Amino acid sequence: MENITLKRMAEVLGLSISTVSRALKNHPDISASTKKRVHEIAAFLDYEPNINAINLRSKKNRVLGLIVPTISIFFYDSFISAIEEECRKNDYTLLILQSGNDPGIEINNLSICRQNRVSGLFVCLATNSVNMKAFDKFKEADIPLVFFDKVPLGKGYNKVCIPDEKAAKLAVESLLKKNKKKLLAVLGNKSHSITRKRLQSIKKTISSKKGIEIFIEHCNSHTEAKNITRQYFSKKTIPDAIFCMSDEILIGVMKSLNELKIEIPAQTSVIALSDGFLPKFYTPEITYIETSGYKLGKLAFIRMLNCLDGKVEPVEIFTDSPMFKGESL
Amino acid sequence: MENITLKRMAEVLGLSISTVSRALKNHPDISASTKKRVHEIAAFLDYEPNINAINLRSKKNRVLGLIVPTISIFFYDSFISAIEEECRKNDYTLLILQSGNDPGIEINNLSICRQNRVSGLFVCLATNSVNMKAFDKFKEADIPLVFFDKVPLGKGYNKVCIPDEKAAKLAVESLLKKNKKKLLAVLGNKSHSITRKRLQSIKKTISSKKGIEIFIEHCNSHTEAKNITRQYFSKKTIPDAIFCMSDEILIGVMKSLNELKIEIPAQTSVIALSDGFLPKFYTPEITYIETSGYKLGKLAFIRMLNCLDGKVEPVEIFTDSPMFKGESL
């Protein structure tokens, strides 16, 4: 089926292309009657402007890139969901790419983004991304970069983050308030910025109190989290509280506790940083500090719009992270 | 920063645009030495072809659309993950849009897809989509449509599906084999094609057996599933098995069973159709028939490529759906 273009409609109506174009945009130069005719034929023929021509002409692509380790994991999916919503509302097209946590693929994805002339880019770094050179090229090209979740170290980047320190502090304080003395903290990959921040905050919060024993463990998957938990809870004296850094870790931890028939909170308390979906499906429901991918997405998008508007000074901003009380403390 | 174009490189090298273009594509007309010079400068300047110009010129967009009720839910996220992988491998750009189960937004999304001149479109219908007219326009325009999961009724569409009948049958048979007599089947929205198919298969499977009691319930969320389950399990005589049509339902059902401290499988058995992620995190692990979004995505993509290759006769194809045994029967 032939594509409907301005040219085609111009022919049909006996007008010039420019007149048709202006009529569709309600340009004041065009008479009301002509506008009416043009709009009618456009509706009748289901005219849709060719976005490639528009982009080419305007040298601006209303496309935003989004690079994420994987789509199908808690947090990222809700982040993406928020970004998609906003893109749709703001007439942006969203180009989603997965890195699979592979820095090589990540570089490739950046190339795809440049080919697609993205106007801006959301990035959650792969675990081992350390060389920021490929990202810096975007900055040089004045393409805004907004990092989220796994963000780079340096000062010169836009970062939209969970308030890691605050959230971890809140969680640990809640445990201390319940007089817990022997804590197990299960954290994610050491090299992640979020892991470092959360760990640091935990240590700092503990340090002001006396007589608290804490075990710090790192893991890369729910399976590892499960195994670690089993080790600790197969002993005679078990921790009286567990801090889970993420949903993925919570899953592993809970699996172990359930298998070992550890009663929550009678034998041990559980608190997690979580997107909020999972904790409600355990019994008892798990108390958690919300780390909402959806909220983070909304925030990241606002920051992106600001960047696109010219506010390019890199900033670091945070979502709120309220506590939701379950029955697990 | 100025954009690097063929023209720019041609100026730098003192060549014509066409020569540069051909050199980059290793056209035999161009001398080896010229090719070398061109490739070098292209690499040096980080040249990336302008995809809009290419698309405009070729009248073909390597863009695939994907419309889904929501990204952040089991099954869809893994479906999307599979599609993204394949798009990346095959040099397609993926345009993901959420309908929020709203037929109005769905129509809008179709319009966005047409603006973006998608070459093909994956669709999971919104709950209440009944008017296929907007979709049929794509068929008229020879833009392949591949429906998945929630598919339309008629014959004339490509459908990539879970083998609903087979999977439901397998699940129910497993329950019957364990001598279960009083079944609760919790299903999703009545108007979904998948619900109808699964229900029909359940009834048929039961009908050949004598003395089986079955309760059919429909719901639209895990909350509803939870409430329904509570009703059934607060009575004196409780069902001795539950069939959960999806992960979302499984979540609600399990929440109720856990709250009521119903022992699985001692007091009641549980079986589900599931993407496979959740069942492993319950204790005991839930036996499930796999309905893999990831596999479905891979299959859908293959079908899409075939369509784009000209094999346009609409077909209905199915993934496999093996059973994974947990301890819940």
Add this chain to the structure above:
DNA sequence: TATATTTATGCAAAGGTTTGCGGAACTGTT
């Protein structure tokens, strides 16, 4: 040496849209 062939490159058009500028055709003013 004159002609035919090969090799290497350039010209120009097309794809669809936007927009500055110019220009008819009118309306209204002296």
Add this chain to the structure above:
DNA sequence: AACAGTTCCGCAAACCTTTGCATAAATATA
């Protein structure tokens, strides 16, 4: 009747790439 001011519309260029065709230079053939 001569002029200025409106109103409405069209021309053409630009955005970047690809590609059929033409052309110039170099080589081979007679």
